Amino acid sequence: MPTTAMNGYDLFQHLGVSPVINASGIYTDLGGSRLSPKAWAAAEAINNHFVRMTDLLDKSGERIAELLGVEAARITPGAAAAIFLGTAACLAGNDGDKSQQLPDVTGMKRDVLIQAGHRYKYDRQVAMTGAALREVGSQNGTRPDQLEAAIGECTAAILHPAHLDGKPGTLTLEQVVKIARARGVPVIVDAAYMNYPTSIMGDYARRGADLVCISAKYFGGPNAGGFIMGRKDLIQAVSNVHFTRYESGKYLKLGRPLKMDRQTIIAVLVALEEWLAMDHEARFASYRRQVAMLEQRLSGLMGLKAEPKCFTMDERFIDEPVNCLLLTFDGKSAPQVARQLEESSPPIIAILEGDKIGIVMDVLKDDEVTYIGDRLVEVMSE
């Protein structure tokens, strides 16, 4: 395939896949985010050089810990990987034999607790290590005495999803930490998208979480990037279960399939540095400008109502900060319009929710917003 002469669009076409216009925001299935020119340039620059991966992982982790004001950190291939590796670190500690024995948990602490009201899609990563996920309390809630009673000899960790922290009936992170600390049980927080305001990224560790999992897809990093941060001994234990020194060391470590490229590692670090230094007000202003652009293009169209909204990371439409235009229809059905957008060439993938369509600006360029506006005008006049 004559790749050098081709742009991205041609490359996709040559393979027989269609590039899509991503009006949905950051989704793993759509490729995550768009790497910034700086992150891309860093990945390209490092492509020319080799490095000991152990050194790169140690030093990039130290740099992240310094940036976020936490004890230690380590880059992982995503937040789901961070949950998996963090759990395995709580099972095996710094014991190489145990890292090799996993996912057979015989003789190890092997239970990971989760409040029943906190069950969510990514808790599945826990069981992949060999650990057993045990629910505490009921859907209606969990009481402190229930969590205390659930902790035993075999308890390896507690998983606490940050986006469900404070859910009515459930114990808050502070309550969980207090109980867990007294029993020496680490608390793992999934804070995959908790990155704005940027100070909250390090806050979970400061609030007592022992390990915190972050996804790079949400801060403009690689789709297969992220990191874990927290207690130094546990981050050390993460390296004991991750992919390096599999051939050269003594142990066949559990995390070998979660290998990383040096280019990805550097892109995670550069994207994080950019995210922390970014003028986020300007980022929001840019979404508002694009929303206004689209609203203007659609103004006066019969049968369509457009409202600036915020499409949140947990997939709800709220008022602020605006990053999306929410469309409702009179005379057409939203699923029908969504289908027509998807059948466009190139296809437009928007958020369809009930009788509404959301056009989300998070990763759209201006010319793509113009294209979406033009298509919507055509669709509405059909």
Ligand SMILES: *Cc1c(COP(=O)(O)O)cnc(C)c1O
């Ligand atoms: C996306 C996401 C993950 C997984 O992150 P990856 O970096 O894609 O592995 C985990 N938890 C939550 C809440 C997420 O939204």
